[in-house]
Amino acid sequence: MRKIMLVIPLAALLAASAYGQSKLGGLEQVLNLLDQKSVGFKTVQTDFEWDQYQRVVEEHEINKGVMYFKRAGSSVDVAADIRTPHPGKKLLLKDGALQVFDRKTGQTTPYDTRKNRQSFESFLALGFGGRGHDLPKNFDLRYAGVETAVGVQTYKLELTPKAAQVKQMFPLITLWINQQTGMSVQQKLDQGEGDYRLAKYTNIEVNQQLPGDAFNLKK
8 A cells, every 4th residue: 555655646746747848848849940930031921900808898999900020130120000990000110119100190109119129029029030049038938738729720838028017018928829830820918907919810921022012101
């Protein structure tokens, strides 16, 4: 009986150890995939749907459109052309500055994001062309297994921002990474108190010719 009692906790310990190694191995596999895909990354064009949910009023605000990503040295320029609701807006993140053009009013609003660039890139550029092993510099990572999202098989990563300012905005960021392309097909940014922003990406085209006006703010 004593032998049996000793064997049971030993088996549990070995199983827990194997589970931990599996999680670690899964995370390393995903980071290696992102590293590999980042090497030849130049551009991405993708359709998007953003769902901003506010728990207090139980309200969903849906924005749809097209996004463009382009390698710019060590960073990535981003343009988001919001076409729904009509007439929409266009966001341009370039050289540390964010500009938003409102087609309804014809007004352009600039934002200096140099101090909070990481916050904006967390929302706009995370999961598109960056190196996997750069993520631990800014986030505590947890590999959450495999899951189907937007109709494709993905690796699920949970990111907790290390910077207090970013963590205050987004306590938890979840990425669903396409197992084949290494691109983010879904993102969820928890904003605390039940609020979140869920982004879904479809029709992703990697390293294809972008439209000439992709990064023209007023087009």
